[in-house]
Amino acid sequence: MSTGNERLVVIGGDAAGMSAASQARRLRGPDELEIVAFERGHFTSYSACGIPYWVGGQVDERDDLVARSPAAHRERGIDLRMRTEVVEIDTAGRRVRARELDGGAESWTSYDKLVIATGARPIRPALPGIDAAGVHGVQTLDDGQALLDTLRVTKGRRAVVVGAGYIGVEMAEALINRGYEVTVVNRGSQPMSTLDPDMGRLVHEAMTGMGITMVDDAEVTKVLTGDDGRVRAVATQDAEYPADVVVLGIGVRPETTLAKAAGLPLGDHGGLLTDLAMRVRGHDDIWAGGDCVEVLDLVSGRERHIALGTHANKHGQIIGSNVGGGYATFPGVVGTAVSKVCDLEIARTGLREKDARRAGLQYVTVSIESTSRAGYYPGAALMTVKMLAERRTGKLLGVQIVGREGAGKRVDVAAVALTAGMTVEQMTALDLGYAPPFSPVWDPVLVAARKAVAAVRAG
Template identity: 85%
Template sequence: MNMSRARERLVVIGGDAAGMSAASQARRLKGPDELEIVAFERGHFTSYSACGIPYWVGGDVTDRDRLIARTPEEHRARDIGLRLRTEVTELDLDGQRVRARDVDTGEESWTSYDQLVIATGARPIRPDMPGADAAGVHGVQTLDDGQALLDTLEGTRGRRAVVVGAGYIGVEMAEALINRGYDVTVVNRGSEPMSTLDPDMGCLVHEAMEGLGITMVNDAEVTKILTSEDGRVRAVVTQDREFPADVVVLGIGVRPETALAQAAGLPLGPHGGLLTDRSMRVRGHENIWAGGDCVEVLDLVSGQDRHIPLGTHANKHGQVIGTNIGGGYATFPGVVGTAVSKVCDLEIARTGLREKDAHRVGLRFESVTIESTSRAGYYPNASPMTVKMLAEHRTGRLLGVQIVGREGAGKRVDIAAVALTAGMTAEQMTTLDLGYAPPFSPVWDPVLVAARKAAAKVLGSL
């Protein structure tokens, strides 16, 4: 600790969910006379919902500012020294200081710290191919990215869009572009969209996307992006086809933004994310903390570290970090991998392991798939729902659940997320006392129908 100052200084790198949650929570527990807080953010915005960007681009959210939970002015009013448009370029761990550069002026300076929070987030994957950095090619991870894409859409005469990748971002951006009147083609390397699902469930998403008028191209690898004489994108090329494009959105996924951490010698996991203990302290470093999309987290089902970039985790990480820095005690035990999304009115949800995840960690399992409805079959507007469940061979321990259906389907995954966290078996799930009334579910909720079938299959395999 630097004893030349009467108070500690907390330096935060990254002004979104994890970083500013940590700063805000630390401020709640320690006043300005005890703790000085300096936060660096290279963009224009703080504390915003990146998950809401596709809905802003698509027009469901009409005002960008509605995605901002707390403005820079609000943070500063709480005695958090926030420096926008300032990028940290180097960590000096021995000297306990960071070098920062003003993005607009290029001016550089060093800032010392007693406690350091690394919340640098993740960056969109840009394929290493000709044309990937051309004008009109966009990754979508930050509000600045979203604004840049909107500027392109408003300034482009053509109405042809190609989305590369069909994960959460790719699927959601495809719908957003359809809503804006574009002809949309999705080029997907996998056999079906949504690789977070097993292919048999991803097929249901495929059908829904084509029903929206989206052209799905599966099992296709993009090899290059062609440009016009003015340097703007004009087409996306795969092994055997060419797709004209006036705008391209990269939905290939993201990687942890850990170049700073790696250069400083901080420990990284197999997916490139920072490794922390349960208190979110970087392993082997007493006064350095990390959270959000730049870290790896423990998967409670597989027992392995994973990179799962979600705002829900980032906010929890920040709360844990801020509590510990502020003198309290908190831990983040891990995740079960729960996520939910939608394509138009089709809801897509998953938690736990897919079949290939279970195979990879050496788990034998039984798999069942059931068809049910969101409400009692006789009640108006009951909609179909498909539930897939994986249970461990012999023990019957729940391993994973995937749900695809219409209204009322997606949030049912929370039942399974709680069961996974509690380590329940499929048979134990069948006795859960869930709420019932015809407008909300059949007598046997679809998740419990799947649990009954899974429990029976486990018993039959003994």
């Protein structure tokens, strides 16, 4: 092992942590910077976002989701310690205490610089039976493997998904693809609370049309088990829903147990607070990134928690650059996300109506229906685009899109417009690509922008 001039310790071996370690290593060699990384699981640098597609069968092999193995990281001069969990951060002593999960041995490791990339944990409510065999959260490759192992030995074909956010709808699709009868139990009035209810209703209708049983405005009160201890049903206050397997898709929270115990600053959503360089506020030698941090929403001006691999990888690159002696910043996000359930594409960026109200903004909303291609071209599919704009200025505030093939990625146009601070009137003049196989003469996003301009002027 190198005895370099400085030691960087990284907690967490997935996107943010190992991106930071790898970037720091590119900038500083082993004789200048020793890098020690701890990962409590069996895998590093993998795509958690791809797990539903692996479970659903679109991705054949687990290793297809792994971008870089532990061995590959070690070959690049990173002392990566797998199945080892950091259980304490001593900021005063500039050291961490780690425990080997397979043997139980504990040891302290000192650091000059520390990166916290502990990710997020699935929300697992404290309900009777929640830990029964056959009940699964899905956050890591280990979780995905455990679910697949259950699916392979389960004789029944009834599945209940608890929650109807991104994880819930993606896992509903995965289970449909596996031949299960799927019921989604959702405490909200419509699926996809990241959308406004009128757009969530479109998702509800489409999922019902796919044969998925949607149960909205229902909160799970317990998980019922059989004599063998395995799950047999999910209960709400009003009904029971038979289940041979249950998947929790309620969402995630920042995994900041260590950080909180160490007295590091947390935001309203429980995530670590950092500056633009991803340095933990008030701590010059500690950085944090990925799903364990809160980020600035450039539209509302508020801190948010968004668990996405795109942000985690960017955070890691920025942290690694700064730790390695370079300079980089992460200015914030506009809240862009895209998902699908079977052939339905769901996308959003910017603010929902309730976000705009919470931020004290006055706004107008418009919704339009259009097609993904010229109406006369084969395969043209319908989509609905909803747009929010500030009442007085016409500044774009948010866009939501629900539709079939060709709908989802159109949200990227709106994401760029939000980042640039464009008005809806400026958007109408955007020089977007056009040909009948790709778009109508007026792209659906621009049709919505034109309608929003009229609404702003009328208001």
